Amino acid sequence: MQAHAGQSLIQLQQVTKRFGDRDVVRDVSWNIQPGEIFGIVGPSGCGKTTTVRLMTGVYIPTTGSVSVLGKNPATFNAHDREQLGYMPQLFVLYPNLNVVENMRFAASMYGVSLTKRRKRIDELLDFVELDQARRTLAGNISGGMQRRLQLAAALVHEPELLFVDEPTAGIDPVLRGRFWDQFKELKAMGKSLVVTTQYVNEVAYCDRVAVMRDGQLLLVDTPDGLRRRALGSDVLTIRVDAEDLRNAVRILSRHQLVLGIERPHNAPLGSMMVYVDDASTALPELLAALATDPTIDTRQVGEYNPPFDDIFITLMERLEQPESKEQINA
Ligand SMILES: Nc1ncnc2c1ncn2[C@@H]1O[C@H](COP(=O)(O)OP(=O)(O)OP(=O)(O)O)[C@@H](O)[C@H]1O
Incomplete structure (x- = not known):
């Protein structure tokens, strides 16, 4: 089973899921393309797991439609399911089986042939760096190792599409980074x-990100797009010798590519934040403009990339203001 050429891998159209009298997911629509790392970010309880369950066919939408690989996932047959891997949030493997036994169990559940099984398990334990722990009971390995074992188990049948629900919750930042390295490797293999994640800084690793709150989709964008939405444009940081600041501001403020200039607080003397439409085209032009005055000593230039924690705070503040809601959702 494959999505037809030009067709999205996953399509959600106005999907709502109601439990009792509450819409836990409300009117969510998006298209996910083949080969993407698509992140779903939002606070605990915003509906991430429910949305994943809707995409894997565990839940049926109350209203709206879900299409995965060109089909309604609730009607998947066994062959269709083989294309999907799912790493749930909670540990669902067997604590009384060792690492390799858990992998064998997962392989048998997915019908991986005996001839392929051994090689595949060895490759995966190597991939998630659990080779040394193969004979340790799953109940006795650390939480981070259990997550990695779960990831390996979700990959045992070589799925094309992998759903991973909060893989990094509660684990240390180094291990979190390692998980994302593995996701990038999987993407490089064509998966x-x-x-899903609660850690907003992890959106930097995704190709596109859906931001959810209270069961609603606030926006879908690339990490760069989120940054631009928060800052209003691209921003360059330029630092010149403090004595040259006046001249530099005079030249830059007249330049047609400059939308605005700010002097940041708490920054070294001579620093400017320069707002432009496109940082990569503006940067060489602005440097050339500064160079027309040989007395200006340009010390440092770069693109301003604030952490996503700050970007999300700004985005959320803007969403609180009703008049900017339309702009955020554009
Ligand atoms: N089967 C269910 N019946 C009733 N309410 C549910 C059910 N599943 C989830 N909910 C509620 O729906 C809301 C969204 O839950 P969901 O697990 O999708 O959120 P989440 O963003 O994944 O949060 P977390 O990161 O804490 O898992 C929560 O308030 C949860 O209590």
Whole structure:
């Protein structure tokens, strides 16, 4: 089973899921393309797991439609399911089986042939760096190792599309980074991934990100797009010798590519934040403009990339203001 050429890998159209009298997911629509790492980010309880379950066919939408690999996932047959891998949030393997036994169990569940099984398990334990722990009971390995074992188990049948639900919750930042390295390696192998997270800084690793709150989709954008939405444009940081600041501001403020200039607080003397439409085209032009005055000593230039924690705070503040809601959702 494959999505037809030009067709999205996953399509959600106005999907709502109601439990009792509450819409836990409300009117969510998006298209996910093959080969993407698609992140779903939002606070605990915003509906990430429910949305993943809707995409894997565990839940049926109350209203709206879900299409995965060109089909309604609730009607998947066994062959269709083989294309999907799912790493749930909670540990669902067997604590009384050792690492390799858990892998064998997962392989048998997915019908991986005996001839392929051994090689595949060895490759995966190597991939998730659990080779040394193969004979240790799954109940006795650390939480981070259990997550990695779960990832390996979700990959045992070589799925094309992998759903990973909060793989990094509660684990240390180094291990979190390692998980994302593994997701990037999977993408490089041609896999598509849907990954949920509560850690906004992890959106930097995704190709596109859906931001959810209270069961609603606030926006879908690339990490760069989120940054631009928060900052309003691209921003360059330029530092000149403090004595040259006046001249530099005079030249830059007249330049047609400059939308605005700010002097940041708490920054070294001579620093400017320069707002432009496109940082990569503006940067060489602005440097050339500064160079027309040989007395100006340009010390440092770069693109301003604030951490996503700050970007999300700004985005959320803007969403609180009703008049900017339309702009955020554009
Ligand atoms: N089967 C269910 N019946 C009733 N309410 C549910 C059910 N599943 C989830 N909910 C509620 O729906 C809301 C969204 O839950 P969901 O697990 O999708 O959120 P989440 O963003 O994944 O959060 P977390 O990161 O804490 O898992 C929560 O308030 C949860 O209590």
